[in-house]
Amino acid sequence: MNALAQDPVRSVVQSVDWLTIAPPTLAALGALAVLVADLFLPERRKPLLGPVTVAVLALAALSLLPLRSGDRTTFCLTADPAVCSYVADPFTLAVQFLVLGAALIAALLSMTAVRDEALPRGEYWFLLLASAAGAALLPAARDLTTLIVALEVASLPSFALVGLRRADGRSSEAALKFFLSSVTATAVSLMGVSFVYAATGSLHLDRVAEELRDTAPGLDTLAATGVALTLVGFAFKTAAVPFHSWVPDTYAGAPLPVAAYLSVIGKAVGFSGLILVTVRAFPSYGHVWGPALAVLAALTMTGGNVAALRQRPERAHSAVRLLAWSSVGQAGYLLVPIAAAAYAAEPGRAVGATVAYALMYAAVNLGAFAVAAHVGRTAAANRITDYRGLYAAHPPTALALAFFLLCLAGLPPGIIGLFAKVAVFSTAVDAGLGWLAAVMAVNVVIALYYYLAWTAQLFRAPAPAPAAAPAPAPAPVRVAAPLTAAIALTGLIAVGLSGAPQLALRFAADVLL
Secondary structure, X not given: OOHHHHOOOOOOOOOOOOOOOHHHHHHHHHHHHHHHHHHHOOHHHHHHHHHHHHHHHHHHHHOOHHHHHOOEEEEEOOOOOOOEEEEEOHHHHHHHHHHHHHHHHHHHHHHHHHHHOOOOHHHHHHHHHHHHXXXXXXXXXXXXXXXXXXXXXXXXXXXXXXXXOOOOHHHHHHHHHHHHHHHHHHHHHHHHHHHHHHHHOOOEHHHHHHHHHOOOOOOHHHHHHHHHHHHHHHHHHOOOOOOOOOHHHHHHHOOHHHHHHHHHXXXXXXXXXXXXXXXXXXXXXXXXXXXXXXXXXXXXXXHHHHHHHOOOOOOOOHHHHHHHHHHHHHHHHHHHHHHHHOOOOOHHHHHHHHHHHHHHHHHHHHHHHHHHHHHHOOOOOOOHHHHOOHHHHOHHHHHHHHHHHHHHHOOOOOHHHHHHHHHHHHHHHHOOOHXXXXXXXXXXXXXXXXXXXXXXXXXXXXOOOOOOOOOOOXXXXXXXXXXXXXXXXXXXXXXXXXXXXXHHHHHOOOOOO
16 A cells, blocks of 8 residues: 555645745735735835835746746646646746736836826735736646636736726726626636536546547537637637627726736736637647637637727727727737647647737737826827827837837837737648638738827827917926836837847747647
C-alpha cells in the first residue's frame, strides 16, 4: 500500500507553488491591503492609494520574470499529478503580461479621474485590483470551474466600477445594462458547463478533451449543446455580435479609465477563456465551434465598423462611442484566428495571431483612451468635433492620437497595426476560410474612413467663432502628469512595436500547444 493510501489526508491535499500563483495573488493581496488602508487613513492621505495600486500592479507584473524558465503547475490532482488546475505556460504568461500591463496603464489614467470626479478612492482602487486579480487568474486556469470563477472575479468588480459615479444617472444605467447582460450570459455558460460535466464526468480541460473524443452513445447531443452554451459567456466578454449591445452605453456612461480598462482587459479575459475552452477543452468539437466563431467574427467586425461609421461627430460623447464601436469591430478581427484554429493543422500558431493582435490593440487602444481622457478635462462632452484643431492647441497630444488611430486602421506609420492585420488575415487564408478573409478585407477598408476622418479633425483649423464675437484661441489641454505618463508609455510601446513588429509576432508565435 503506497503512502497516499496510508494517509487519507495527504491523498486530498494539493501542494501549492506560491511563486507560480504570485501574479494574481499579489494583485488580490494588494486589493485587500488597499481596502483595509482606506478604513484607517485620514482623508488627506487617501490620494496615496493610487500610487500604491500602481506599485502593486508593477510588482505583480515583475513576478512574471521568474516564471519564464519553463512551464510550472500547481493545484494538481494527487492521484494524477499531470492534471492541474493552474498552469503557468507561455500562453498564460503572455496574457498575464498583457492584463497586468494594461491594468497598470488604466491605473495611471484613473489617478486623475479619481481626483477630478471625486470618486471614492478606497472602493475604486480595491475594485480595480480585484478585477485585475481575476483577469490574471483566468489564462492560467485549466479546469472549467476555475475558468468561470476567474471570469466572475474579473467581471463583478467591473460592474461596480462602471456605476461608481453615483450622482450620474448615465453611469447607473450603464452599470445596470452591463450587469444584466453579463449575468444572463454567465447563467447560460454555467448551464453549458454542467452539460459538459454530465457528458464527460470531468471539469479539467485535458480530461474533458479526452472524454469528448469518445463520447458515450446517446450523449453526443448533450455534449454538443454544452459546448455551444459554454461559449456564450466568453463570447459576451469579447463583445461579439449579437452579445455586444451593452458596449456603447457602458463605455459612454462609465468613467473614461474604466471604459479603457473594459476595452482591453475585458477582451483579454474573454479571448483567453475562449481560446482555452475551444482549443484545449473542445478540440474534437471544432465542427461545432469553428463555423460558429467564423460567423460571429464576420458579424462582429461588420456590425462594429458599420455602427462606428454612423457616429455623428457633433453628438455628445461621440468620441467614446466611436472607440466603443471600434472595439467591437476589432473584436471581430481577434475572433478570426480562433475560428481558423478549428481547421488548422497547428492551432497553437493560429491562436498566436490573436495574442499578437491583442498586444498591439492593447497598447494603441489604451493610448487613444488616454488622449480622450486628456481632452475630456477641457471638453466634458468629448465630441469628435472637440478634437478639431487639437494640433494647434497641443501638438504632442494630437500627434499621439493620430498615431494611435493609424495603428488601429493598419496604415503607416502604424506598422504594427498593419502587420497584426496581415497575421490575422493569413490565418484565415491558411485555414481555407477565404470568405472570412474577404469579409475582413472589406471591413478594414470601411474602418479606414472613420479612423481617417477623426485623424483629419486633429489637423484642421479651429472652428471659427460667430461673427459678433472675437475668435477665441484654442483651449489649452491642462497637463496632468499621470495622463501624460500613460500617453507617453503607450506611445513608446506602439512606436517600438512599429519599428520591430516581428517582436510581437515572435513573442506570440508558439504560446499554445
